[in-house]
Amino acid sequence: MTLIDKPEKIPNEFVDTPIQKLIEYHNCGLEHKNYDKPQLVIGTCMDYRIHLRIPDRFAFIIRNGGASLVHNDFQLAFALTVGGCQAIAVIGHTDCGMVNLASKQDLFIDGMINKLNFSQSDANNLFRTKSPENEIYSEIEFTKKQAQQLKEKYPNIPVIAMIYEVKDNLLYHIQ
Ligand SMILES: [Zn+2]
CATH class of the missing domain: 3.40.1050.10 (Carbonic anhydrase)
Known part of the structure; x- marks a missing residue:
């Protein structure tokens, strides 16, 4: 650079x-x-x-x-x-x-559940389906x-x- x-x-x-x-x-x-x-x-x-x-x-x-x-x-x-x-x-x-989104997976899913009131499975699904296209x-x-x-x-x-x-x-x- x-x-x-x-x-x-x-x-x-x-x-x-x-x-x-x-x-x-x-x-x-x-x-x-x-x-x-x-x-x-x-x-x-x-x-x-x-x-x-x-x-x-x-x-x-x-x-x-x-x-x-x-x-x-x-x-x-x-x-x-x-x-x-x-x-x-x-x-x-x-x-x-x-x-390296994988390193943020726990923080993301914990926040979806505890802050945004998502269910564990919806939070997991969002990360699993969307993180590959965003990485x-x-x-x-x-x-x-x-x-x-x-x-x-x-x-x-x-x-x-x-x-x-x-x-x-x-x-x-x-x-
Ligand atoms: Zn950026």
């Missing part, structure tokens, strides 16, 4: 795209400009630590556990067509809760794979894979 903390470090393929602006706004402190239409569609995690420093009306943001866009093909296409976005940024993050195994690999798939799907749309480091709140490029 590479920190792009200066505009000169932005890879050529992203220069003059909304991805360049995302990096400049978030990592380089570029002053926010006014937008009247969205430029970029961002897929990121629902995690509470992710706070993107971007201008109002700059981006569509699709948030899901693990920054997964697996179930958002329609929304992505919508943002690119009806929304008019010109690029995609997939932003995973460090310390993502969707990695991402590795933030970096999962984010990279999703960006690769989107590049193949939309070859004329710039797509970047990035990781939001929750320790410094900066965006790192995954090559």
